[in-house]
Amino acid sequence: MTEETGATPDAQPQTATGPIPGFWAVVPAGGAGTRLWPVSRAGSPKFLHDLTGSGRTLLQATVDRLRPLAGERVVVVTGAAHTAAVSAQLPDLAPDQLLAEPSPRDSMAAIAWAAAVLEARDPEAVLGSFAADHVITRDDAFAGAVAEAVDVAREGYVVTIGIDPTYPATGFGYIQTGRPLRGFSTARRVRQFVEKPDAERAARYLATGEFRWNAGMFVVRAGTLLDLLGRWHPELAAGARALAADPARLDELWPDLEKIAIDHAVAEPAADEGLVAVVPGTFGWDDIGDFGSLSAILPGAHDETTVVGDQRQVQSVDSSGIVVSESGRMVALVGVHDIVVVETDDALLVTTRARAQDVKRVVESLKAAGRDELV
Known part of the structure; x- marks a missing residue:
């Protein structure tokens, strides 16, 4: 890993003028979006809808944003009930790059399964996990952040892209940043992940200038992710690798995979050991958690x-x-x-x-x- 330093790094992130070699985009497409009922429902979640009036659903817009960075190397993980709709919205997605979960097992099982599939194809593959239902503006800034995150991930780190907080939000988790990493433009060590705070603590976080919103964007080598997962949740890592080795065992293996979020399974314990870095995201971001936040991002x-x-x-x-x-x-x-x-x-x-x-x-x-x- 690159040594950290208190000095300001002078390296610049690579410019994404084409697909990043060895980079795969993983898109977990799940959740019911209950705060967006009656548009978002279990059978037709929010990522399948055009909520911004762009003419593209949230899922389509996410893949549109990732294609310039990953090319055809996009994997979508979704519920079995949604595979037909996802295929219809993404007709260019190869069938073996659409993974259908028999039942929800939270984010770690979905991402670990995708990581195991990619590891089997290319042991050096770097994956970036980006939710299907977030709205992002300034694609150029997003591309720059992902490009730097991939470079940092190749050094063995788990990398998260932290969003610059614009107000003391209580609905998001926070990332506390540490010292810069030598050789990179903006990447810093992660000191800790913090759960959703109350309003008073959120205001204190913003006042320090050390905290960023945790948007759940992770970039990491597939093998590194599974090896770290194997340290703290060995059965889950082994199950994902077994599933990648023999997809016919899906119905047998899936119900026994532990239900846990990637933040708790890997990011938090890895941060405690200095293995997590953060690249600041200067682009606009919103997870459209409810109709109030939707109205805030629409013109008018x-x-x-x-x-x-x-x-x-x-x-x-x-x-x-x-x-x-x-x-x-x-x-x-x-x-x-x-x-x-x-x-x-x-x-x-x-x-x-x-x-x-x-x-x-x-x-x-x-x-x-x-x-x-x-x-």
Whole structure:
């Protein structure tokens, strides 16, 4: 590994003018996005929807962003129920680069499976894991961060891309940065990962200038990831490698893989041993956790009504908020402010941006009532 130094490194990250040699993009496409109900549901999660009005779904936009860096070397890991939809949205994805999970096992099992498949193809492969449902702006800055992260990963580090925090968020985990790594432009040692803080602690983190948001983006050699996983969760690492060696054993092996997030399984213990680095991400990033955050990233002033869908089907009079319209019915707002209206063929949601996080409670209530057809 490269020695760390307190001096400012003078090396520059490579410029991604074409696919990065040996780099594979891994896209975990899972989760139900319950705070974005009724658009996002178990059978049609948020990554399959165009929530930004770009004409591309979140999944398609993610792969579009990664193609210049990885070329055809893209692997998508998704639930078995979503493979047909993913294939339809990504017709150029090779069948052996779409891995179908029989059931959710959290992020570590999905990424470990992909890593084992890549390790078997190329022992020196470097993978980058990027969620299918995040929105990123400034693709050039994203490409530069990934390129530097790949260089750092080749030195044996687990590399995370940390987002510059713009406010004291309580919904994200944080990464505390340490000293720079010699030979790299912006990479630093990670001192620790911190769970989601309360507002007071989040404000203290920002005041130090040492913390970045943890967006769950990891870049690491496939073999390094599995070897580290084998130190702390040996059965999970062995199971992933066995699955890559014999895919016919999927139904046998998958249920016994430990259910744990990559942060807890590898990133946190590796950081304690000085094995994790962070590259700062200066691009725009949002995980679209709810309709409030969605409205914040869409064009339009805060005192206007933002529309996702057919603009002609929404009439707004002295009102503000966000309307997501999928049914084709006319939606009229009169004298209401900070409102969220989401309507589909079989459901209507009305809330405020301030209470958008609580939409998940509706999904919980529907499940409790046995209304599975709506969730």
